[in-house]
Amino acid sequence: MTVSATALPQRAGLGLKPEHYETILANKPDIGFFEVHAENYMGAGGPPHRYLQEIAEHYPLSLHGVGLSIGAARDLDKEHLKRLRALIDRYNPQSFSEHLAWSTHDTGFLNDLLPLPYTAETLARVIDHVDEAQQWIGRKLLLENPSTYLLFAESTIDEVDFLAEIAARTGCGLLLDVNNVMVSAVNHRLDPVAYIDRFPLDLVGEIHLAGYDETVDGAGDRLLIDAHGSAVRTDVVELYRHTLGRIGPLPTLIEWDNDVPDFPTLQAEAQRADAMLAAAIRPGLTRAA
Structure with missing residues (x-):
């Protein structure tokens, strides 16, 4: 079966990991979709493309970028954009997403997704980069x-308003990472439910869930780390349930990128999200695919 270029299904998906290629192709598990990081497939060929091509014949794909550096104080990398366009043309994924972050500098590429100050200047730059991308x-x-x-002292725009304005000015959609909401809210002593309630949920095309790590900061307060190396935490699950109650079911990715477990463990996480998505289907909340 070849999947047409439509929206992702309103189900749970998993990140596609090389250690699971053979299991997926042999068993064809009941998974809503698979996500791949664009930068892992920008080579011309080889085994990754051979496996991805076959998997794409059976499952919808979500393509997730980590290297476009939308928020950088420099021009977008044209060669990166060319490779990204070639990858999109090759697989025609149902969704493409990127981060509100920066990772490039005059000295080269930084292996991290770094935060931005929310100012009018930064807003204008991000809008230009989203338009160009x-x-x-x-x-x-x-x-x-x-x-x-951390929070920037020079920030003058609330994060939710910042994202909403980018979407309004560029026509882009939003990816709501519920784990990121929890991490940032705990770290900055904010209310994660209030953040969700203010978020422009009508612009959300996909949701992410992940596990965080926890430590304490220098003052002895909780500090959450967006680690992607464990099951989704209970408080994130409850925040996700609240989100679904506001918006209805949306394609939901389980992110587990570090200390990757066996496939049945990942599938169990997807099944838990699928159950919550099914429970969220009711009149007035179900979105068209």
Whole structure:
């Protein structure tokens, strides 16, 4: 079966990991979709593409970028954009998303997703970069809310308002990472439910869930780390349930990128999310695919 270029199904998906290629192709598990990181498939060929091509014949794909550096104080990398467009043309994924972050500098690429000050200057730059990226790839992208560990003194715009304005000015959609909401809210002593309630949920095309790590800061207060190395925490699950109650079912990715477990463990996480998605289907909340 070849999947047509429609929206992702309103189900749970998993990140596609090389250690699970063979299991997926042999068993064809009941998973809503698979997500791949764009930068892992920007080579011309080889085993990753051979496996991805076959998997894409059976499952919808969500393409997630980590290297576009939308918020950088420099021009977007044209060669990166060319490779990204070639990858999109090759697989025609149902969704493409990127981060509200930056990872490039004059000295090169930084292996991290770094936060931005929310100012009028930064807003204008991000809007220009989102416009340019969408023109290059020929489709709408989804922009993901970040997990943060500090706040900039120079910020003059609330994060939710910042994201909403980008979407209003560029026509992009939003990716709501519920784990990121929890991480940032705990770290900055904010209310995660209030954040969700203010978020422009009508612009959300996909949701992310993940596990966080926890430590304490220098003052002895809780500090959450967006680690992607464990099951989704209970408080994030409850925040997700609240989100679904506000918006209805949406494609939901389980992110587990570090200390990757066996496939049945991942599938169990997806099944838990699928059960909550099914429970959220009721008149007035179900979105068209």
